[in-house]
Amino acid sequence: MNTYEKTIKNKNIYTGKVVTLDIETVILPNDKIAEREIVRHPGAVAILPIDNSGNIYFVKQYRKAIDSELIEIPAGKLEAGEEPIECALRELQEEVGYTSNKLTYITRIFTSPGFADEKIYIFKAEDLRKSKLNKDDDEFINIYKYKVDEAFEMIKNGEITDAKTIIAMLTIFKL
């Protein structure tokens, strides 16, 4: 079955610093007209940093969208023209204060394809070297270290609920 929807009109509702909201008018495969609400996002990277003792570095920060603190692997938005690997090294330094001599691309995921175009590139960072914690003045995060088994326990018991973090853990250690 053909599932393609051709856009016949695009209306920009809002252009923000992080997201853009567009309403696209489309022709469905049955020739009916429909509207799609599309959130555009610059894309992001997420990095699972693991040291030589098997500690994984996580960040815990308040997320306004869900009005709660969340445990995540370090991550951040791509800047204009920035390559995912550069972004990964930048965020690793800004959020946990490390550089990596062995950064491996793992996979890329679409987080919410029903309404958003966000794509996240996932990396594994090994051979970590302490660096200056070159942090963003307006970013407030706490850093935690957990062993691989502890982190899997936290996924099982629901303490870790962030999609990119679960995917990084499972893809790197279980796939």
Add this chain to the structure above:
Amino acid sequence: MNTYEKTIKNKNIYTGKVVTLDIETVILPNDKIAEREIVRHPGAVAILPIDNSGNIYFVKQYRKAIDSELIEIPAGKLEAGEEPIECALRELQEEVGYTSNKLTYITRIFTSPGFADEKIYIFKAEDLRKSKLNKDDDEFINIYKYKVDEAFEMIKNGEITDAKTIIAMLTIFKL
């Protein structure tokens, strides 16, 4: 470190059929003022249906947000007042034409906590019974069956990139 951001103003930019966009003005932990772009979504369920022969049912559909077809497990938005388990049974019937006599709650995930509140409840559906394909007239999807090993191969080789689908597969079969 305290990471909480108190909202002092909420401005609604758009209220759509799927998403709502708000701009929240917040006080950061350092007392500076900042704005957060927040996409509100009703939440969703995703269901991994597996039959007694070990076939998993996937749906492939065009997603306007990413301008591409995507392979996903059946999923759908929560309707007002609907329990996740009811929604799971409804979507299983609408998208693949099955009911399940053994629906197991697996976990819930936040897909994009940096800008959206979307939460997805993941279920495993077993003991499947053919039902009427009670489909939505304006939904165009193709159904595919893959064995567990084939699906993992598709995650490894990048044919499956949808976050909820990867998490369901890995959490159900590898955790």
